[in-house]
Amino acid sequence: MQGWDVPGEKIEPTRTVETEKLKTELLTLNMGPQHPATHGVLRVEIKTDSEVVAHAIPHIGYLHRCMEKHSENLDYRGVIPFVDRMDYLGAMNQELGYVLAVEKMLGTQVPRRAEFIRVLVSELQRIASHLMAFGTYALDLGAFSPFLYAFDEREKILRLFEELSGARLLYNYIWVGGVWNDITADQLARVAEFCDNFEEELKKYDVLVSQNKIFMERTRHVGIMDADMCYRYGATGPVLRGAGVKWDLRKVKPYSIYNEFEFDVPVADGDRGATIGDCYSRYIVRMKEMSESVRIIRQVLTKIESGPIMGKVSKVIKLPKGEVFVRTECPRGELGIHLVSDGEAKPYRLKVKSPCFTHVSMLGEVAPGQLIADFVATIGSIDIVLGEVDR
Amino acid sequence: MLNLNDLAQFINSKVPSAAAKVNAAAEAVCDSAIEVAPASILDVAKSLKDNSKYPFNVLQVISGVDYPDHIEVNYMFANFDLNNAYEFTLKTKVKNKNDAKLESISSVYKAADWQERECYDMLGVTFNNHPDHRRILCPDDWEGFPLRKDYVVQKVYRGMEVNPDAKMNWGDREFAKRQEEITKAQTKASKK
Known part of the structure; x- marks a missing residue:
């Protein structure tokens, strides 16, 4: 990378061959919409000078399903399955964010057991989502086997969720007032067993991928998004923490019962020769977050109380006239729900602030001067889910 | 905790034309907001970013809402600072729905670039001096603005x-x- 003279926008292709003058110009190339490295239907229009990206313009909207418009015609409970389908890899966290917004306006008291189960499933979902990010990121960079290891563990979480909710990806499990189904002692024991195994697995991933020479060379000093850039674009989640900012809503502004648990907020510290804010930093933040999630889950398992799992909610939910903006920390960043009610049984307006939408908008600034292969590494490192970008 | 009355006074002292006032929520469970005049939005954004008393370093989201007689555009600002974290919603009402126009604040907050494009795409609010004013989620030649209530x-x-x-x-x-x-x-x- 160092030896490349990075042209940026001022490219004046003036290469001449002795026998004939060859005209060279920038080549426009469409990455996507169907490209395995874009994690969904993202199209990036790139202008390349040989192997170097000179411009990149992300085009989104291929997965736009009018979720916000749909929700204006559904009752408050009916929106939950639609919220699932935004970020299909972190559905539990999305449900929690939406349900918290409704509950805030409704003033519902959620039973303690339901709160514990909510934290448990959202942390398990965070692990599952980060495992997916880890596996596919290694796949992007040409390593196949980490993907299989990651899916092996992820499968255990999905099996548990399937028993809990009846679905593997789109759960409709966290409801207004509590959760749909109680968790059994046997399932809790299996979660404990999973935690014990998973810590060993994390060590294996560290040796297999994180310390892998090729992987480090591909990701260190690549796609640097520093703290200033993150603030300008409003980036959150692992992207912001990868830039060395210790910002996690679960700590800063605890929602649900996150204030009762002890955990650290991992940030990038430039360990192992990485530049703060590069792809490796974002990757390593996710890996560390998984072990913090395990820590939270362990505390849930010891603290969980028995009792009801559903609070008192009227059959037809009607919210008071007004609006709220509720933020929660999802695997990919901060999810913001702006819910406007006019006093009827349907939302007047539901605006979702998607973290990935923000992160994709940063690609245009990061890309110029990168090799195409490094650009693929950058896209993978921000861990986008296009369902959430386009909604 | 951020006191909205103080902040509204602060905005008025910086930008007198803003006529900032607090829209207190009727119910305790709902959020209050500050409303400013639409013409002053760029100046207000500048003064919110570059000051030492209430520094807001992040624009989180721009959320438009269509009402029968006006379009309301909500700007959610926040300060991502561990020792001094706060956020608030800035509202502005665009009265003329057929020719809804606002000044773009993407020169102040880069985040506004895509958020304003989405607001234009969904609600038909045009942002003056926007660097790349196109639709974002719908195709470029799509007709109408889907999140308007009278959309067909x-x-x-x-x-x-x-x-x-x-x-x-x-x-x-x-x-x-x-x-x-x-x-x-x-x-x-x-x-x-």
């Missing part, structure tokens, strides 16, 4: 029929209609 889907797009009858799931529609009747009956019952 166009019948034909590029020679293709939108929502052709043969591809509609009528069973679902009947189911939805039945659900609506049940909900109505339940609402009546709960009123009694």
Whole structure:
């Protein structure tokens, strides 16, 4: 990378061959919409000078399903399955964010057991989502086997969720007032067993991928998004923490019962020769977050109380006239729900602030001067889910 | 905790034309906001970013809401600082719905670039001096603004029929209609 003279926008292709003058110009190339490295239907229009990206313009909207418009015609409970389908890899966290917004306006008291189960499933979902990010990121960079290891563990979480909710990806499990189904002692024991195994697995991933020479060379000093850039674009989640900012809503502004648990907020510290804010930093933040999630889950398992799992909610939910903006920390960043009610049984307006939408908008600034292969590494490192970008 | 009255006073002292006032929520559970005049939005954004008393370093989201007589554009600002974290919603009302115009603040907050594009795409608010003013989620030649309350889907797009009858799931529609009747009956019952 160092030896490349990075042209940026001022490219004046003036290469001449002795026998004939060859005209060279920038080549426009469409990455996507169907490209395995874009994690969904993202199209990036790139202008390349040989192997170097000179411009990149992300085009989104291929997965736009009018979720916000749909929700204006559904009752408050009916929106939950639609919220699932935004970020299909972190559905539990999305449900929690939406349900918290409704509950805030409704003033519902959620039973303690339901709160514990909510934290448990959202942390398990965070692990599952980060495992997916880890596996596919290694796949992007040409390593196949980490993907299989990651899916092996992820499968255990999905099996548990399937028993809990009846679905593997789109759960409709966290409801207004509590959760749909109680968790059994046997399932809790299996979660404990999973935690014990998973810590060993994390060590294996560290040796297999994180310390892998090729992987480090591909990701260190690549796609640097520093703290200033993150603030300008409003980036959150692992992207912001990868830039060395210790910002996690679960700590800063605890929602649900996150204030009762002890955990650290991992940030990038430039360990192992990485530049703060590069792809490796974002990757390593996710890996560390998984072990913090395990820590939270362990505390849930010891603290969980028995009792009801559903609070008192009227059959037809009607919210008071007004609006709220509720933020929660999802695997990919901060999810913001702006819910406007006019006093009827349907939302007047539901605006979702998607973290990935923000992160994709940063690609245009990061890309110029990168090799195409490094650009693929950058896209993978921000861990986008296009369902959430386009909604 | 951020005191909105103080902040509104602060905005007025910096930008007198803003006429900032606090829109207190009627219910305690809802959020209050500060409303400013639409013409002053760029100056307000500048003063919010570059000051030492209330520094807001992040624009989180721009959320437009369509009301019968105006379009309301909400700007959610926040300060991502561990020792001094706060956030608030800035509102502005665009009265003329047929020619809704606002000044773009993407020169101050880069995040506004895509957020304003989405607001334009969904609600038809035009942002002056925007660097790349295009639709973002819908195709560039799509007609109408989907999140307006009076939006009707166009019948034909590029020679293709939108929502052709043969591809509609009528069973679902009947189911939805039945659900609506049940909900109505339940609402009546709960009123009694």
